[in-house]
Amino acid sequence: MQMSPENQQVLEDCCPSIELWFAQSELQQLVVKAARGAGYCWSDAEEIGWAAAWLSKFGLPGGDFMLSLMQSNDLQAPRPATRCWKGNNHPLCPLRCGLALMDFAQLPEGLGASSLVIESVMGLPCLLPFAARTARQIQHPLQIQWEEQSLFLNQDAQPSLEINQVSMEFGKTVDVRITRSNSNMVSIETKNPQYCVGVSKQILEQLEAFAHQTLVPASDLSRLRAGGHDDPTS
Amino acid sequence: MKPIEQTVPARFYRSPSQVMRLTRMGCSHPTRLSFLRQLLRRLKKENWSFDRPVWQINRQGVGHAVYRAQGPERCYSLVAFAHDLPEEMRSDRVIATAWDATFTLFDGTPSTADIERLERNVPLQEAGRISAKELSLSRANRSVRLFEYVVKELAQGRQPERSRLEQTGYLMRTTAVYGTGKFGAADRSTLVNRPEMQAPFQAEMLSVWLTRAFTVDLVEHLAAEQGGVQAVKLDPTLRRLLGVGNSTGLGMAPFLVRHPVLIHHWFAAREEALARVRSQPKLAPATLDQFCEALREAQENAVQWQSEHPLQVAKLTELREGLRQLQAFVHEEWDTAQIYPWDVLWQWGERKLPIEAQEALLALLLEPHGELVDDLGDQMAIDEEVTFKVDGRQSIGELRKHLHSHFAWALGTDYQQPEQCARFWYVSEEKLEPRLGERHCEAGAEREQPLDIGRQVAELCDLLKEWSERIPVAHLLLLRPEFRSIVRRVQLSAHYPFAEIQDNLISAEMLPIDLLRSKLAFFGATRFDPRSDRWVRISLFQGEPYPDELNHADVS
Numbered sequence: 153m154q155m156s157p158e159n160q161q162v163l164e165d166c167c168p169s170i171e172l173w174f175a176q177s178e179l180q181q182l183v184v185k186a187a188r189g190a191g192y193c194w195s196d197a198e199e200i201g202w203a204a205a206w207l208s209k210f211g212l213p214g215g216d217f218m219l220s221l222m223q224s225n226d227l228q229a230p231r232p233a234t235r236c237w238k239g240n241n242h243p244l245c246p247l248r249c250g251l252a253l254m255d256f257a258q259l260p261e262g263l264g265a266s267s268l269v270i271e272s273v274m275g276l277p278c279l280l281p282f283a284a285r286t287a288r289q290i291q292h293p294l295q296i297q298w299e300e301q302s303l304f305l306n307q308d309a310q311p312s313l314e315i316n317q318v319s320m321e322f323g324k325t326v327d328v329r330i331t332r333s334n335s336n337m338v339s340i341e342t343k344n345p346q347y348c349v350g351v352s353k354q355i356l357e358q359l360e361a362f363a364h365q366t367l368v369p370a371s372d373l374s375r376l377r378a379g380g381h382d383d384p385t386s
Numbered sequence: 387m388k389p390i391e392q393t394v395p396a397r398f399y400r401s402p403s404q405v406m407r408l409t410r411m412g413c414s415h416p417t418r419l420s421f422l423r424q425l426l427r428r429l430k431k432e433n434w435s436f437d438r439p440v441w442q443i444n445r446q447g448v449g450h451a452v453y454r455a456q457g458p459e460r461c462y463s464l465v466a467f468a469h470d471l472p473e474e475m476r477s478d479r480v481i482a483t484a485w486d487a488t489f490t491l492f493d494g495t496p497s498t499a500d501i502e503r504l505e506r507n508v509p510l511q512e513a514g515r516i517s518a519k520e521l522s523l524s525r526a527n528r529s530v531r532l533f534e535y536v537v538k539e540l541a542q543g544r545q546p547e548r549s550r551l552e553q554t555g556y557l558m559r560t561t562a563v564y565g566t567g568k569f570g571a572a573d574r575s576t577l578v579n580r581p582e583m584q585a586p587f588q589a590e591m592l593s594v595w596l597t598r599a600f601t602v603d604l605v606e607h608l609a610a611e612q613g614g615v616q617a618v619k620l621d622p623t624l625r626r627l628l629g630v631g632n633s634t635g636l637g638m639a640p641f642l643v644r645h646p647v648l649i650h651h652w653f654a655a656r657e658e659a660l661a662r663v664r665s666q667p668k669l670a671p672a673t674l675d676q677f678c679e680a681l682r683e684a685q686e687n688a689v690q691w692q693s694e695h696p697l698q699v700a701k702l703t704e705l706r707e708g709l710r711q712l713q714a715f716v717h718e719e720w721d722t723a724q725i726y727p728w729d730v731l732w733q734w735g736e737r738k739l740p741i742e743a744q745e746a747l748l749a750l751l752l753e754p755h756g757e758l759v760d761d762l763g764d765q766m767a768i769d770e771e772v773t774f775k776v777d778g779r780q781s782i783g784e785l786r787k788h789l790h791s792h793f794a795w796a797l798g799t800d801y802q803q804p805e806q807c808a809r810f811w812y813v814s815e816e817k818l819e820p821r822l823g824e825r826h827c828e829a830g831a832e833r834e835q836p837l838d839i840g841r842q843v844a845e846l847c848d849l850l851k852e853w854s855e856r857i858p859v860a861h862l863l864l865l866r867p868e869f870r871s872i873v874r875r876v877q878l879s880a881h882y883p884f885a886e887i888q889d890n891l892i893s894a895e896m897l898p899i900d901l902l903r904s905k906l907a908f909f910g911a912t913r914f915d916p917r918s919d920r921w922v923r924i925s926l927f928q929g930e931p932y933p934d935e936l937n938h939a940d941v942s
Contacts, residue, residue, distance in 0.1 A: 173517065177567035177574060194836040195870035202774065229864060251867065255778030255860035289775060347573035348518040368823070368830030370816040377828075378479070378635060378814070378821045378920070 171350035179349055180205035182359055183218050189365030190222035199251060199282075206281035208349035210311050212320075215351045217277045219358055220322040221247060227274055232261035236269045243274035243325045250282025253330070257286045263294075267331035276328060277320045283330060284309040295333040298326040304333055310342040392658065394665035398729060400657055402883040403795065411887065412900025413701065413742040415749040418756060418942070419656055420910030424763045425591045426930060426941040428582060432458050436596075436933035438603070439495070443468055445611045447604060450505065453596040454495060455933070457582055462521070462589070463492040464596035465504050468604060476527055478561045478633040481816045485511070485525035487558065487600070491593040493519050493572065511562070511569075512817055518572045521589040522565050526558040526597060529631060533557050536605045540620060541613030551627045552690050555913055555925045557601040559631025565590045578769070586648070586767050587909060591926075598630045598927050599934075622935070629928030632911065635921045636820045639901040640811065643837045646875060646885035647773045652908050653884035655766045656748075659759035663751045664729040666758070669722050676754030681716065684746060685709045687912065695916040697899070701742045708743020712750075756942055773882075776874050778860030782853045785876060789847055792879035795888040796840035797847055808894035811835040822898060822920060840890045842872040 174182070184201030188194055200218050207214030227245035230237040230252055237249070249270050256262035263286070273279060276298060287294045288309040295304050303314035351359075368374065392399060404410070416423070440452035453464040467488045475484045488509045492500065500519065507514030511525055528534075532554040539546045566574040566589060577583040602625055609617045642649055688706045693699060715734060724730050728751060735747045752759055790797070801807050810823050810831045825831045836842070846869055853862060863870050878885055890896065898920040906914065911924035931939035 172515070173570055175518065175567040175571060175573035178570070181567075193868035195868050195872075198871060232860075232864065248864075248867070251870070252860070252864055255776060255858075255863055258779050259858055259860055261860075285775065288772075345575075347576045364815075366813060366833055367815045367818070368812045368821075368833050370814050371829070373828060374814055374821055374823065374830070375481075375816070377823065378819060 171352055172356055174349050174351055176205045176209055176347045176349055179208055179215060179351060182363060183215060185363035185366050186359040187218065187222055187362070189362035192222070196247060200247065203247075203250070203278060203281035206284065206309070207277060209345040209347065210315055210343045211346065212277060212315065213351075213355075214349070215355050215359055217275065217322055219355055219362075221245075221275055221278050222362060224274065224322075230270060232256050232259075234260055234264065235267070236271065237261075238271050243272050244270065246273055246275040246278035247282075249273055250279045253279075254282055254286045254289060257290050263290065263330065263332060267329055270328045270330070272325050273328050274325050275322045276324070276326055277322060279328065280305075280311070284311065286330075290332075293333040295329075295331045297329040297331070304340055306340070306342060308342075310345070312340045313343055315343050392661070394661050398661040398664040400660070402653075402792075402886075403888060405653060405657060406884060406886060406888040408887065408889040408896065408900040410741050410745065411904035412897060413745040414904045414907035415746050416907050416910045416912060417656060417659070417749045417752045419659060419752065419759065419763050419766065420908055421585055421587045421766075422591045422595070422910030422926060422930070423941075424585045425588055425595065426936070427760070428585075429455070429457075430936055430939070430941045432582075433937070434458075436599075436936070438599075440501075441603075441607075443604065443607055446470055447608050447611075450501065451600060451603070452492075452496065452501070453599060453933070455592060455596065460580065460582070461494060462592060463495055464593055464600070465490050465492050465496055465501060465508065466597070466600045467505065467509050469509060471527070476530070478527060478559070479635075481819065482561065483513070484509075485561065486528045487597075487604075488525045489522070489593060489597055489600075490516055490520045490524070490571075491522040491589055491596075493521055515570045517570050518576070520571045521577070522563060522593045523569055523571060524560050524563040524590075524593060524597070526560045526601070526630070527633075528558050529554050529556055533605060536620070537608045537612065540606060540609030541617050543613065543616040543618050545618070545621050545624060548624060548627065551624055553692065554631075555627070555928055556629050556631035557605055558597070559633050559923065560594060560597065561633050562637070563590050563594060563632075584767055585763055586652070591909070594630050594632075594926050595930075596933070598628070599932050601630065602628065602932070625932065626929055629912070629925035629930070631923055631925055632906075633917075633921075633923050634902060634906070636822055636898055636902075638905055639898055640820055640835065640837055642887060642901055642905055643839060643891065645770065646878060647770050647882050648768050650882035650885040651766050651768050654882075655762040657884070659752050659755075659762050660732075660748055662758050663755050664732050665726065666728055666755075667725050669727040673754045674722060677750060678716065680750050680753040681709065681713060684750060685713065688746075691913050691915075693915040695918070697897070697919070698914065698916050704740040704742040705746060708739045709746065711738060712743065712747060773878060774874075776859065776863065776870060777877055778858055778863070780859045780877065781855060782850055782857050782859065782862065783855035785859055785873065786847075786850050786855075788880050789843065789850070789876050792883065793840075793843045793847075793876065793886070796843040796890070799840060799844065799890055801838075801841040801844055801890075801892075805894040806890060807838075807841065807892050809892045809896065811837040811891070825892075836871065838890075838892045839872070839875065839886060841892065843876065845869075846872050846876065 180201040183204040184197045187197035187200040204214035204218040226242050228239045228242045229248040230244050232252055283296055284305040287305040287307055291307045293304055293306045301318045304312040435456045437454050443449035447468050448470050451466045455462050471484055471486045490508045516523055536546045566572050606619050688709055735744050799806050810825045812821055812823055812830050812833055814821050823830055899916050899922055902922050903914050906924050911926055912928055913925040915923045
């Protein structure tokens with residue numbers, strides 16, 4: 153994207169580094185459009201936008217992770233079953249797993265009384281926001297474990313401070329264990345939300361390129377039908 | 387937050403199927419619950435103070451000014467930039483790139499460095515970038531004829547003619563007012579703990595109200611520059627006649643569809659207010675006097691309210707005639723000694739008055755009942771985040787029941803018929819302007835925005851026919867994730883009955899200005915004057931006090 157000198161000045165004004173600062177809701181709207189432009193249905197795009205905002209609110213690069221999701225192929229939906237969800241020889245999609253986790257949370261195939269393992273999930277960070285919403289939905293804290301790492305999510309959909317330390321890569325496939333936690337979340341410090349989030353110029357350009365696919369090119373007819381017959385001299 | 391609870395017997399309420407139709411929404415009038423009225427009441431009650439710490443405007447009317455509103459805990463500053471706009475660049479369309487004046491509402495008092503930063507960005511509007519220190523971004527153009535006339539008259543030591551001020555009603559009209567979360571501005575979530583920002587659109591309303599003061603200061607400044615010692619200031623009585631105009635198009639229409647739970651709270655609060663008034667068993671003489679005074683003012687306003695658009699001309703005729711009938715009934719036939727006298731009046735209005743006048747009557751009934759209804763203003767905001775969910779446990783049978791209970795309006799339509807899917811909502815490449823296209827003769831329908839709620843509901847209804855009653859919704863969404871949004875809306879409808887506009891928004895017959903008027907009435911807009919079926923001018927704060935008058939004014 154070629155920036156005008158004016159916009160370059162704007163960028164320098166607002167962003168001393170290469171990052172542009174967004175309100176959380178503004179990033180959410182951009183990611184919704186980008187996801188739709190990348191080919192997701194509007195329902196999924198709304199959820200992806202929301203998830204990007206949640207991650208960013210808690211200090212993770214939500215725009216980056218969701219962009220990676222948009223660029224991924226061959227990710228599968230899970231087959232919900234009691235205690236363990238598997239795929240079919242392909243990595244599972246974190247969006248599909250996350251949405252199913254919420255939807256099945258209070259069904260036998262979901263969290264049940266104890267824990268659930270979701271095998272071979274790609275893009276773990278994209279699953280976390282939905283796990284957080286699941287905790288809020290069932291009004292019970294959850295523990296998320298993968299490899300040697302773990303964090304907690306409380307019933308207000310807030311993560312524990314471990315979210316600052318855990319290592320998460322989108323491209324890695326992991327088995328995730330989600331457990332109804334016995335920990336008293338009151339005693340576990342949660343991460344404070346932030347409502348102004350930085351997005352790098354490179355990520356922004358890619359999101360905007362996807363988002364552009366939702367726009368309709370202008371024409372004389374469309375201009376006319378936009379209703380603009382107003383007389384500006386009156 | 388829980389849905390607004392109904393506190394009076396059910397017979398005093400109107401149903402969502404009556405209220406949420408476009409023909410009625412397109413007759414909406416501002417009420418005392420409108421957002422600008424809520425703002426002024428709060429500012430007055432909390433004894434806010436106002437000053438203008440910066441006025442650096444030159445002889446040509448170019449420069450910047452700062453207007454500050456100081457409340458009990460925080461202050462906000464409107465930073466206004468006045469420009470020299472070439473005539474040929476003046477356009478109210480969103481695709482314009484320059485304006486007579488541009489504004490931002492700053493959170494606090496801006497430093498010199500802040501103003502320098504804003505000066506590089508605010509005049510660019512969408513092409514610029516503001517920061518989390520700002521709460522709004524807006525621009526305005528002059529009403530050229532009135533602005534220049536008023537400057538000339540004041541410069542020559544004369545007051546402008548009252549009739550000319552009444553005819554236009556404003557010196558400048560805003561052409562866009564962007565709120566929180568736009569172009570780098572602060573996120574709405576950062577304001578949730580501020581009582582003065584609880585009601586919807588309070589930052590935007592404050593910005594427009596201070597903009598109104600700026601427009602008058604600017605004409606007086608230019609008059610003084612031109613006329614020297616003979617120049618006079620605008621008479622305060624005449625000044626009151628001026629609001630801030632607003633010229634708006636389709637841009638604000640999608641909001642009503644995209645925020646169903648919020649919209650429910652707006653309408654539910656207003657309907658609760660009406661029901662409370664209707665359910666009053668007796669009428670106090672003082673309340674009756676206030677009602678009659680409000681009716682007189684409404685009749686005066688209806689006479690001054692001018693429009694040349696055929697749709698609005700017909701509505702104005704109905705309004706004037708309806709108010710005349712209402713006045714005759716009130717003074718000649720209405721037995722105020724009956725039990726539930728306000729309900730008697732309301733029911734008469736529903737039988738005898740056209741919709742335009744019925745909705746005016748609603749506003750009039752609320753007017754003398756501030757103590758009874760003003761608390762409902764606190765219930766017109768909602769944290770939408772907590773309602774962004776789907777109940778996966780719900781059975782298909784239960785979902786189907788909600789669908790048939792709350793979306794019957796959507797199910798009787800054949801959306802395959804060309805006239806029932808004639809339009810599509812889209813976003814144009816040109817400055818991301820929302821537009822409405824003709825599906826059968828215009829390109830771009832494959833990039834349609836999902837505002838076709840009725841059609842989506844009908845598709846869901848068809849889909850559910852293939853599913854067994856007892857299966858949980860979770861299974862449906864696993865296989866058909868594209869239905870998640872509409873399933874959520876159907877589930878929400880059980881708790882938020884005013885969440886949906888109960889009309890086909892892609893029909894050939896749909897009038898977008900009905901959507902615009904409904905939303906603008908909640909803002910508090912008056913003098914609705916359509917320029918087409920999708921473009922409208924209105925006035926905000928007309929007749930209301932200015933900052934320097936607020937402490938002595940009646941803003942009930």
